[in-house]
Amino acid sequence: MSGREFFATRTVAEALAGFRPARRTVLEDVALDGALHRVPATDVAAAAALPGFARSTVDGYAVRAADTYGASEGLPSYLDLLGAVRMGTAPAVAVRPGGCVAMPTGGVLPEGADAVVMVEHTAETMPGTIEVTRPVAPLDGLVRADEDVAAGAPLVPGGRPLRAPDLGLLAAAGVTTVRVHARPRVVIVSTGDEVVPPSTAQLCPGQVRDATASALAGLVRDAGGEPVLAGIVPDDAGALEATLRDALRDADLVVVSAGSSVGARDETAGAVAALGDIWCHGLALKPGKPTLLAECGSDSGNVPLIGLPGNPLSALVVFRLVGVPLVWRLAGCPVPPPEPSTSARLARDLPSAAGRFDVVQVTVRDGTATPIFGPSALLSVLTRADGCLVVPEPATGLAAGSEVQVTLYR
Amino acid sequence: MSGREFFATRTVAEALAGFRPARRTVLEDVALDGALHRVPATDVAAAAALPGFARSTVDGYAVRAADTYGASEGLPSYLDLLGAVRMGTAPAVAVRPGGCVAMPTGGVLPEGADAVVMVEHTAETMPGTIEVTRPVAPLDGLVRADEDVAAGAPLVPGGRPLRAPDLGLLAAAGVTTVRVHARPRVVIVSTGDEVVPPSTAQLCPGQVRDATASALAGLVRDAGGEPVLAGIVPDDAGALEATLRDALRDADLVVVSAGSSVGARDETAGAVAALGDIWCHGLALKPGKPTLLAECGSDSGNVPLIGLPGNPLSALVVFRLVGVPLVWRLAGCPVPPPEPSTSARLARDLPSAAGRFDVVQVTVRDGTATPIFGPSALLSVLTRADGCLVVPEPATGLAAGSEVQVTLYR
Numbered sequence: 001m002s003g004r005e006f007f008a009t010r011t012v013a014e015a016l017a018g019f020r021p022a023r024r025t026v027l028e029d030v031a032l033d034g035a036l037h038r039v040p041a042t043d044v045a046a047a048a049a050l051p052g053f054a055r056s057t058v059d060g061y062a063v064r065a066a067d068t069y070g071a072s073e074g075l076p077s078y079l080d081l082l083g084a085v086r087m088g089t090a091p092a093v094a095v096r097p098g099g100c101v102a103m104p105t106g107g108v109l110p111e112g113a114d115a116v117v118m119v120e121h122t123a124e125t126m127p128g129t130i131e132v133t134r135p136v137a138p139l140d141g142l143v144r145a146d147e148d149v150a151a152g153a154p155l156v157p158g159g160r161p162l163r164a165p166d167l168g169l170l171a172a173a174g175v176t177t178v179r180v181h182a183r184p185r186v187v188i189v190s191t192g193d194e195v196v197p198p199s200t201a202q203l204c205p206g207q208v209r210d211a212t213a214s215a216l217a218g219l220v221r222d223a224g225g226e227p228v229l230a231g232i233v234p235d236d237a238g239a240l241e242a243t244l245r246d247a248l249r250d251a252d253l254v255v256v257s258a259g260s261s262v263g264a265r266d267e268t269a270g271a272v273a274a275l276g277d278i279w280c281h282g283l284a285l286k287p288g289k290p291t292l293l294a295e296c297g298s299d300s301g302n303v304p305l306i307g308l309p310g311n312p313l314s315a316l317v318v319f320r321l322v323g324v325p326l327v328w329r330l331a332g333c334p335v336p337p338p339e340p341s342t343s344a345r346l347a348r349d350l351p352s353a354a355g356r357f358d359v360v361q362v363t364v365r366d367g368t369a370t371p372i373f374g375p376s377a378l379l380s381v382l383t384r385a386d387g388c389l390v391v392p393e394p395a396t397g398l399a400a401g402s403e404v405q406v407t408l409y410r
Numbered sequence: 411m412s413g414r415e416f417f418a419t420r421t422v423a424e425a426l427a428g429f430r431p432a433r434r435t436v437l438e439d440v441a442l443d444g445a446l447h448r449v450p451a452t453d454v455a456a457a458a459a460l461p462g463f464a465r466s467t468v469d470g471y472a473v474r475a476a477d478t479y480g481a482s483e484g485l486p487s488y489l490d491l492l493g494a495v496r497m498g499t500a501p502a503v504a505v506r507p508g509g510c511v512a513m514p515t516g517g518v519l520p521e522g523a524d525a526v527v528m529v530e531h532t533a534e535t536m537p538g539t540i541e542v543t544r545p546v547a548p549l550d551g552l553v554r555a556d557e558d559v560a561a562g563a564p565l566v567p568g569g570r571p572l573r574a575p576d577l578g579l580l581a582a583a584g585v586t587t588v589r590v591h592a593r594p595r596v597v598i599v600s601t602g603d604e605v606v607p608p609s610t611a612q613l614c615p616g617q618v619r620d621a622t623a624s625a626l627a628g629l630v631r632d633a634g635g636e637p638v639l640a641g642i643v644p645d646d647a648g649a650l651e652a653t654l655r656d657a658l659r660d661a662d663l664v665v666v667s668a669g670s671s672v673g674a675r676d677e678t679a680g681a682v683a684a685l686g687d688i689w690c691h692g693l694a695l696k697p698g699k700p701t702l703l704a705e706c707g708s709d710s711g712n713v714p715l716i717g718l719p720g721n722p723l724s725a726l727v728v729f730r731l732v733g734v735p736l737v738w739r740l741a742g743c744p745v746p747p748p749e750p751s752t753s754a755r756l757a758r759d760l761p762s763a764a765g766r767f768d769v770v771q772v773t774v775r776d777g778t779a780t781p782i783f784g785p786s787a788l789l790s791v792l793t794r795a796d797g798c799l800v801v802p803e804p805a806t807g808l809a810a811g812s813e814v815q816v817t818l819y820r
Contacts, residue, residue: 218574
């Protein structure tokens with residue numbers, strides 16, 4: 001493959017709508033207790049109806065509703081107490097006209113009954129006789145055998161990450177393993193002659209420890225992916241190309257965290273162009289302009305690749321915006337789960353260029369969002385920020401006092 | 411200990427403000443790549459300044475700013491090119507008056523220089539001579555050696571779960587293990603004669619599989635805790651007390667997922683009263699009234715205990731409201747991270763009783779929140795819901811069309 005549209009610059013909207021690699025991870029069976037936030041490929045259907053029997057939702061008496069019609073405090077219905085249902089067992093007795101059976105919440109409705117009267121509306125005035133002081137309609141005080149889920153109906157939808165309550169419904173239906181998309185393997189390649197591993201105790205002058213890879217790994221985990229740190233490659237086109245070729249072999253997504261020098265940036269584009277098609281090189285985004293999006297060939301089919309800007313703040317802004325939805329998509333989830341957000345008043349004017357998508361880091365206190373400025377080379381900006389806001393492409397800025405929507409970090 | 415205020419009913423606000431067990435989990439050291447969302451007990455301080463050297467933020471030339479004062483397109487400053495800085499190495503040459511040194515972004519500022527001119531504002535008109543067409547001020551085009559973080563200053567704050575970018579800043583500072591609170595061990599005890607394990611293939615009449623424990627385990631994981639499923643205890647006070655006594659031994663929090671019968675509810679309260687102090691029994695909450703909050707003694711100090719309502723929907727509402735903040739608090743995080751939310755218009759009137767905190771499950775489509783009604787015994791309500799909204803204690807309901815804040819599930 002060769003590079004097409006080598007220097008195409010795109011808007012963020014174009015990138016999100018247009019860069020949609022077809023790759024999806026394989027399916028695997030996981031145990032229910034490891035299935036949280038995993039994505040089933042298809043609806044998971046109920047093998048049988050739930051709860052599976054007509055079930056009382058109150059403590060009281062199973063009755064024929066017709067036997068209670070017209071009952072009141074002044075003129076109760078009197079019913080013969082025929083027995084009691086025990087929790088977790090089949091009723092030993094049926095309800096015949098004029099009779100009733102004592103029921104615990106969650107008990108099985110006996111034959112013949114069609115409603116349950118709450119104990120609060122009854123009294124046992126004589127042993128063996130129950131006074132009912134309020135009428136019930138058929139189906140009152142119970143759930144039908146298939147009211148929660150009908151046999152064959154979906155328990156949980158495909159394409160949506162499983163949430164905690166979903167695990168409950170699956171457990172109720174006896175589903176103890178779930179077929180889900182494998183976690184996308186996101187191979188992170190760091191480059192830069194100046195970059196050394198975080199474990200480097202003593203830095204030589206000019207060296208910096210690799211911050212971006214660890215932060216990216218965290219974002220990948222939050223998006224349900226499995227980060228694989230491929231290490232640090234010097235600013236050398238041959239070495240980078242060889243590392244990328246290896247990375248593509250077992251990756252669902254390759255992320256290149258570029259060195260910050262202009263040479264490093266050029267080398268990433270060159271190496272990627274030799275391995276696949278560059279979809280865009282440059283996003284109308286601040287910070288984050290020098291972003292590269294590509295699809296590369298590999299033994300396992302095409303693999304998307306994101307080349308990130310050199311500075312860590314820009315790299316993380318771009319990865320949140322473009323990479324996180326892509327990781328979810330690779331796992332079969334077309335719409336990522338919602339992120340925390342809050343609305344706030346902007347503390348000061350925010351200038352912006354029309355046609356550019358600006359992402360601004362902010363602190364939020366008492367409903368006021370205050371932009372954090374300073375060189376985008378500073379990492380501490382991201383740890384001080386409570387979240388970020390976007391000045392969208394058409395706007396030329398936002399005035400102090402504007403109401404803004406802040407995506408909150410968690 | 412004996413039960414005090416055995417039947418005290420509380421508002422949700424009272425429970426959140428007043429039930430604040432002092433227990434915290436022990437501290438442990440974890441590797442950086444396993445530290446995401448873990449909670450450092452105290453600020454993690456930088457051993458040395460970051461970036462550690464005055465660092466260029468642009469491609470260009472290191473200069474003495476004074477040498478550029480007054481420079482313009484019409485009247486450039488001419489500077490002698492003395493050499494070049496290579497990435498990741500100490501500069502081999504200093505900048506003397508009238509001189510400059512070529513700089514990559516991220517390079518070390520040479521001795522004698524106090525600013526970096528962007529390459530865009532320069533030209534090499536003659537070999538060895540750089541023309542500067544715009545003046546720079548001292549510190550332009552660079553970050554100072556301690557501008558990101560000063561030596562001894564906090565990299566990340568204690569008490570706040572670590573976020574992905576935090577891991578980046580810690581990596582940059584060479585911090586590869588972090589001292590954090592251990593994950594709270596949340597022991598989940600299921601009770602009920604009718605309750606059987608999710609793996610039960612064929613149910614006998616009246617049996618239900620344990621849905622609540624699996625769903626609770628998911629909520630515990632989302633809150634950074636470690637769920638431990640202690641199994642299912644029949645409705646027998648002695649058996650429950652023995653199981654709770656065991657559970658308390660190695661738990662930071664015990665959760666009793668009660669059977670739904672009135673007998674089961676009474677037995678939970680009885681067993682807990684024998685083991686500790688009941689703080690409240692009954693919350694002014696719908697659904698979720700029959701909630702029990704207690705502190706019990708154990709070898710490892712007092713352990714909080716939550717007795718949940720019998721029906722799974724109510725149990726999960728209560729655990730989200732009361733349990734999730736408690737799990738975070740046990741791990742040293744006083745303010746849980748934000749949850750996703752959205753504002754929406756209410757599709758229909760919602761009645762409520764004044765003085766009661768109502769939690770209503772809703773779907774959200776195109777900015778409209780539609781309440782899901784039906785028996786609270788239905789599990790499927792929670793998997794159909796996109797989130798929930800609260801009708802607070804003072805309100806007697808919400809009118810159709812009201813703007814509401816919906817907490818979104820993820």
